[in-house]
Amino acid sequence: xxxxxxxxxxxxxxxxxxxxxxxxxxxxxxxxxxxxxxxxxxxxxxxxxxxxxxxxxxxxxxxxxxxxxxxxxxxxxxxxxxxxxxxxxxxxxxxxxxxxxxxxxxxxxxxxxxxxxxxxxxxxxxxxxxxxxxxxxxxxxxxxxxxxxxxxxxxxxxxxxxxxxxxxxxxxxxxxxxxxxxxxxxxxxxxxxxxxxxxxxxxxxxxxxxxxxxxxxxxxxxxxxxxxxxxxxxxxxxxxxxxxxxxxxxxxxxxxxxxxxxxxxxxxxxxxxxxxxxxxxxxxxxxxxxxxxxxxxxxxxxxxxxxxxxxxxxxxxxxxxxxxxxxxxxxxxxxxxxxxxxxxxxxxxxxxxxxxxxxxxxxxxxxxxxxxxxxxxxxxxxxxxxxxxxxxxxxxxxxxxxxxxxxxxxxxxxxxxxxxxxxxxxxxxxxxxxxxxxxxxxxxxxxxxxxxxxxxxxxxxxxxxxxxxxxxxxxxxxxxxxxxxxxxxxxxxxxxxxxxxxxxxxxxxxxxxxxxxxxxxxxxxxxxxxx
Amino acid sequence: xxxxxxxxxxxxxxxxxxxxxxxxxxxxxxxxxxxxxxxxxxxxxxxxxxxxxxxxxxxxxxxxxxxxxxxxxxxxxxxxxxxxxxxxxxxxxxxxxxxxxxxxxxxxxxxxxxxxxxxxxxxxxxxxxxxxxxxxxxxxxxxxxxxxxxxxxxxxxxxxxxxxxxxxxxxxxxxxxxxxxxxxxxxxxxxxxxxxxxxxxxxxxxxxxxxxxxxxxxxxxxxxxxxxxxxxxxxxxxxxxxxxxxxxxxxxxxxxxxxxxxxxxxxxx
Numbered sequence: 001x002x003x004x005x006x007x008x009x010x011x012x013x014x015x016x017x018x019x020x021x022x023x024x025x026x027x028x029x030x031x032x033x034x035x036x037x038x039x040x041x042x043x044x045x046x047x048x049x050x051x052x053x054x055x056x057x058x059x060x061x062x063x064x065x066x067x068x069x070x071x072x073x074x075x076x077x078x079x080x081x082x083x084x085x086x087x088x089x090x091x092x093x094x095x096x097x098x099x100x101x102x103x104x105x106x107x108x109x110x111x112x113x114x115x116x117x118x119x120x121x122x123x124x125x126x127x128x129x130x131x132x133x134x135x136x137x138x139x140x141x142x143x144x145x146x147x148x149x150x151x152x153x154x155x156x157x158x159x160x161x162x163x164x165x166x167x168x169x170x171x172x173x174x175x176x177x178x179x180x181x182x183x184x185x186x187x188x189x190x191x192x193x194x195x196x197x198x199x200x201x202x203x204x205x206x207x208x209x210x211x212x213x214x215x216x217x218x219x220x221x222x223x224x225x226x227x228x229x230x231x232x233x234x235x236x237x238x239x240x241x242x243x244x245x246x247x248x249x250x251x252x253x254x255x256x257x258x259x260x261x262x263x264x265x266x267x268x269x270x271x272x273x274x275x276x277x278x279x280x281x282x283x284x285x286x287x288x289x290x291x292x293x294x295x296x297x298x299x300x301x302x303x304x305x306x307x308x309x310x311x312x313x314x315x316x317x318x319x320x321x322x323x324x325x326x327x328x329x330x331x332x333x334x335x336x337x338x339x340x341x342x343x344x345x346x347x348x349x350x351x352x353x354x355x356x357x358x359x360x361x362x363x364x365x366x367x368x369x370x371x372x373x374x375x376x377x378x379x380x381x382x383x384x385x386x387x388x389x390x391x392x393x394x395x396x397x398x399x400x401x402x403x404x405x406x407x408x409x410x411x412x413x414x415x416x417x418x419x420x421x422x423x424x425x426x427x428x429x430x431x432x433x434x435x436x437x438x439x440x441x442x443x444x445x446x447x448x449x450x451x452x453x454x455x456x457x458x459x460x461x462x463x464x465x466x467x468x469x470x471x472x473x474x475x476x477x478x479x480x481x482x483x484x485x486x487x488x489x490x491x492x493x494x495x496x497x498x499x500x501x502x503x504x505x506x507x508x509x510x511x512x513x514x515x516x517x518x519x520x521x522x523x524x525x526x527x528x529x530x531x
Numbered sequence: 532x533x534x535x536x537x538x539x540x541x542x543x544x545x546x547x548x549x550x551x552x553x554x555x556x557x558x559x560x561x562x563x564x565x566x567x568x569x570x571x572x573x574x575x576x577x578x579x580x581x582x583x584x585x586x587x588x589x590x591x592x593x594x595x596x597x598x599x600x601x602x603x604x605x606x607x608x609x610x611x612x613x614x615x616x617x618x619x620x621x622x623x624x625x626x627x628x629x630x631x632x633x634x635x636x637x638x639x640x641x642x643x644x645x646x647x648x649x650x651x652x653x654x655x656x657x658x659x660x661x662x663x664x665x666x667x668x669x670x671x672x673x674x675x676x677x678x679x680x681x682x683x684x685x686x687x688x689x690x691x692x693x694x695x696x697x698x699x700x701x702x703x704x705x706x707x708x709x710x711x712x713x714x715x716x717x718x719x720x721x722x723x724x725x726x727x728x729x730x731x732x733x734x735x736x737x738x739x740x741x742x743x744x745x746x747x748x749x750x751x752x753x754x755x756x757x758x759x760x761x762x763x764x765x766x767x768x769x770x771x772x773x774x775x776x777x778x779x780x781x782x783x784x785x786x787x788x789x790x791x792x793x794x795x796x797x798x799x800x
Contacts, residue, residue, distance in 0.1 A: 340760045349753035352572045413760060 014038035018431065021089070024048035025425035025476050026484070026495050028457050030091065033429065037062045043296075044429055056295035056426035058330075061302035064318070065330055070360040073325035073375065075101035075435060078149045082446045089430050090456050093448040095149070095439070103447050104154055104326055104381035104437040106146045107187075110134045110172060111161035112463060115191050117491070118226045120253060122288040122422075122454055124490040125161045130469035133161075138443035139172050143179050145445035152180050154381035156441075157211065159187035164199070173206045183383045184208040187251070189230070190237035197240055204244035209383050211280070212237060214250035216262035217269070224258050224291070242275035249278035249383075249416070255291065256299050263304065264311025271339050271415055278416035281308075286424040286476045287454035289492040294479050295426040301333055304419045320346040321419065322353050326379050328432035331423075334378050337415040347414075353378070380437045382416065423451035425476050569663035570792045571743035575691060576601050577608070579660060582736055582796045583687040585609040589657040592616065592681060594646050594674075595664030599626035599639070605660070606639045614656070615641040616649060647673045651681045659688040666692045666717040675730035682799045688732055690797075693717040693744065695790040720793050732797035744792035745785045752778040 014036040022033035022044060033046035035058065042059040059065040083096045095103070109123065112131035125131070146153050156176045163169050163186060176184050186208045193200050193210070203210075214234055215225045222229045241248050250270050254260055263281065270276040283299035284290055309316045315337070323329035336347040347353075356371040357378060376382065423433065428451060436449035440458070443466065448458050460471040472494040475485060485493040571578075585591065587610035593602045596615025606613050617623050626641040644650040646661075646668050659678045668674040678688055695717045718726075724734045752775060759771040784790040 338757055338760055343756060343760065345753050345756045345760075349750060350757055352750075355573050 014043075017042070020044075021430040022046045022428045023090070023425060023456055024051050025054055025478070026051040026481065028425065028455075028473060030088075035429070037065075044427060054295070054426060057298050057300060058427055058429065059302050060300045061306065064302050064305070068323040068329045068333075070358045071323040071325040071329040071378075073357075073359050075326075078102040078447075079151055080149050082145060082149070089434055090428070090449075090452045093446065093452050093456075093458060095447050095449075098434070099449070100435040101326065101437045103146070103150060103439040104379055105157060106142075106150075106153060106155070106439050106441045106447065107157045107159050107450065108134070108139060108142050108172070108441045109159050109161060110139065110163045110166045110169065112467065113165065114160060114162040114189070115165055116162070116189055116226060116228065118289070119491075120225045120255065120284055120290045122285045122290070123159075123161065123459075124288040124463075124474065124488075124492045126490065128490060130467055130489075131161070132463065132466035133166060134443060134466075136168060136171065136175070140175060141443050141445055142441040143176055143181070146181075146441050146447065147179050149447060152182065154181075154379075155183045155185060155383055156181045157185040157187055158208075162189055162191075164188050164192040170202055170206065173203075173208050177206065183381070185211050185249075185383060187211040189213045189226070191230070191233055193237035193240055194233040195236075200240045200244050200246065204246050207246070209277075210241055210246050210248040210275075211251050212248050213253070214266065214270075214279075215252050215254070216259040217265055218259070218262065221259040221262060225253060225255065238273055238275050242273065246275065247277045248273075248275045249280055249418075250276055251280045251282065253282055253284050254299055254304060255284040256293065256297060258291075260299065260303070260307055261311075263307045267308070267312065267315075267417065271337070271344070277414075278418065280418040280420060282419075283421050285422040285454060286426060286478070287422075287459070288474060289490065290477055292477050292479055292482070295476070298427075301330070301419050301421045305333065308417075315344045316346065320348050321417075322348055322357065322378055324378050324380060325357050325359060325375065326381075327437045328435040330421075331432055331436070332380060332418065332420045334382065334419070335417045336377060337417065338413050339415050340413055347377075382418075423455060425455045426478065428452075428455045569691070570693075570747040571691065571740055573600070573604060575740060575743055575794070576604055576662065579662070579689045579691055579794060580605055580609050582738075582794060583658050583660070583689040585611055585658060587611065590614070590655070592649070592651060592656045592659045592678075594649070594659060594661040594678065595667075596622075596626065596641055598622055599629060599641060601660065601662060602626070602639050602641070603630070603633070603635065606635055611658075612638045613640070614651060615639070616644040616646070616651075617641065618643070618645060647677060649677045649681050653680055654683045655681050657683060657686050659686070661688070661690045661692075663692055665690050665723070669716070671716075671718075671726050672729060675726050675732065679730040679732050679799055682732075684799055686799050687735075688727070688797050688799070690723070690727075690793075690795045691740070692723065692793060692795070693790060694720045694723065694793040695784070699787075699789045700784065717790070720791075720795075723793070723795060727795070727797045732799055734795055734797045736794070736796035738794040739791055740794055741785055741788075741791040744790065745782060748778055748782045748785065752782070 016034060017037055018035040020033050020035060021030055023030055027048065027050055029048060031046050031048050033044055036043050036045060040062045041057060042062050042065045043055055044058050045053070045055040047053045078095060081095045081097045081099070083092050083094055085096050085098050086092050089098065111133040112123070112125050113128060113133065114125040117126035143156070146156065158169065158172055173184050173186065188210060190212045215221050217231065219229045219231070222231060238248060250266060252266050254263065267279050270279045281304045283301070283304065286293055286298070305318060305321045309318055320335045321333040322335060324332040324334055338345045338347065353374060356374045423429065433449055433451055436451060438450040439447035440450055440453040441447055442462050453459050457473060460473055464471040472488050474488065474492045475481060475495045477485065477493045484495045486496045488494050585605065589611045591605055591611045591613045593613055593615040596602050596617045599615055602613040602615045605611050615626060620643045623641045623643045630636045630639040630641070642650050647670050659682055661678070665671065665674065682688060696719050720737060727734055755771055755774055755778065781790065
């Protein structure tokens with residue numbers, strides 16, 4: 001006979017950090033979620049009664065995640081909201097009265113058609129027969145809703161699809177400007193800018209800031225992300241912008257294993273090119289169409305920041321990147337550089353940004369003008385450009401640190417670096433979403449937070465409304481979901497197994513018709529323990 | 532001395548005490564350092580306040596109060612009344628105006644005065660703070676005894692300051708005595724402790740914050756680069772190459788443990 005050893009209690013291998021809500025990445029039902037820290041990485045975990053347990057990496061540097069949380073500015077009420085609170089976040093978008101922030105940036109997707117068919121496209125756009133193209137009236141209705149909500153909106157971005165192929169894009173830009181929008185940006189792949197110099201000249205008269213997809217220099221990067229080697233077109237587009245005086249922000253979609261090694265090369269190129277004022281790095285959003293990925297190994301803002309420090313150690317270190325306080329601070333980090341020739345100075349080395357943007361510690365603020373200036377720089381509405389707000393705010397911020405008159409022409413030498421991780425159906429955290437300040441403006445006059453739009457089912461709903469064609473529920477192309485995924489007519493994924501689970505699509509053939517893309521909250525089940 | 536360390540060349544080191552009040556120096560120093568900058572920023576000010584255990588309603592003296600950032604922070608976050616003393620009459624006037632503008636005039640007052648002849652009665656305050664300034668006082672024993680005089684028995688004084696070992700200081704920094712004002716007459720920590728002890732102030736806490744000094748030197752260097760880029764007229768004639776060589780030397784002194792930044796708390800018996 002042997003003695004049974006006493007049973008030992010075992011410690012968990014993670015720290016439980018937050019309780020929040022998310023959605024099932026398959027059926028999009030709202031479910032409870034928890035955020036845990038393990039091995040200095042932050043994860044979101046959730047369980048759908050129908051589709052099982054899911055976990056995804058939110059932030060690959062827990063210390064950075066924690067220190068970001070101090071940069072959390074109290075939100076601002078918009079002048080009006082567009083919806084009522086009925087089912088709770090994220091089903092009432094938007095904006096509903098419970099949303100914690102006004103809209104710093106409004107996006108209008110003017111079409112779904114595109115002159116490319118990229119393997120990676122969160123908007124699921126391309127050469128498609130059943131898309132939509134907004135009318136002047138529809139764009140005006142959206143702009144009017146935005147103006148009613150914001151008064152004088154900071155930034156409107158025209159996107160798509162590919163907005164430059166919309167025949168009325170110049171009129172849309174003009175209309176936004178006429179309605180008092182401070183800054184208009186145009187989100188483009190650059191193909192038309194490369195080949196249509198007349199169009200570039202006409203654009204230059206309106207002076208929008210160009211946001212141009214720019215993912216790297218390896219042909220492999222172009223093929224895998226855009227489906228074509230576009231190096232020549234990108235260079236030509238940038239040169240045309242420089243010639244006609246259009247400022248450009250390079251927007252790099254970064255995917256694990258594809259182009260993370262090109263982070264440094266992209267910014268070194270950008271700093272040298274006369275048209276480029278900014279680089280925005282975005283870990284690929286696993287919404288819409290994308291390559292297969294592992295949610296536990298995805299790229300996060302922390303990976304981009306560490307990557308930049310590794311690849312440009314002579315320019316950057318971790319503390320140069322400061323979280324943006326207007327949205328939820330883990331979503332976006334920004335730095336500014338002063339550049340002259342080979343000399344580069346990150347602005348956070350000149351001024352203690354913490355002393356102004358750490359809203360948790362700082363209850364006394366001796367110099368509000370400095371804080372105000374820094375808030376505008378570290379904002380989702382910060383747009384690079386000499387004639388725009390950024391130049392003035394840099395001057396103002398630097399005045400605050402006692403550089404009177406000193407850096408008057410500073411805007412000419414400034415360069416913005418943005419790192420933005422958009423949420424997807426795996427990573428959606430309602431806590432962060434509630435303070436989102438980047439909104440999709442819909443023709444029915446709603447302002448829907450961008451990550452809700454891409455993750456929860458709003459994109460499918462709106463596209464279906466606008467195009468009249470059935471749009472299935474889009475599901476992330478995650479490795480673990482492969483057995484149940486079907487390819488949609490747009491190249492994205494939906495789930496099979498009969499497909500609609502009461503609300504979803506049935507996959508590629510477009511036959512079944514979902515009743516609703518936004519399923520009910522399964523956590524607020526409307527009963528108490530003993531009922 | 533009014534605010535923080537000066538870093539541009541002082542023609543005559545004997546004039547150290549008044550250098551910051553000359554117009555050129557004020558502009559140049561403010562340009563390079565910022566109005567209220569001291570190593571560690573507001574975070575170290577908070578730590579200092581907690582180290583001397585400030586309580587709501589107490590009366591605090593800030594020696595070398597500059598534009599008043601520390602005084603305002605102490606009043607707003609720790610609920611104390613603050614008297615700031617500074618050599619520069621314009622600084623004092625501006626700080627008083629700011630107190631009035633922020634509705635703090637009742638609780639925060641600034642006075643023109645010399646650290647070696649404090650314009651306050653004996654035993655009139657519960658605590659004294661002095662940030663990055665003690666090292667610049669030419670007559671340190673007198674300054675220490677003045678702080679002790681105005682402090683009530685059992686009261687605490689909190690100092691943050693540059694500490695260094697002059698014997699090991701790099702020749703180039705040493706001979707340029709006035710170049711970095713704080714380095715010019717900074718002492719090893721033990722000497723500060725002895726100076727305070729001689730004035731009847733017993734040191735109960737000493738804490739190294741060398742990283743704060745390293746950060747400040749780096750900030751100065753970054754600003755020099757920015758000014759050079761911007762071709763600031765106020766800095767015409769400044770030899771940026773030499774200036775940056777010296778910041779590099781200063782940074783090395785911190786790395787090698789020759790210069791550091793220290794937080795001291797002392798108690799009056």
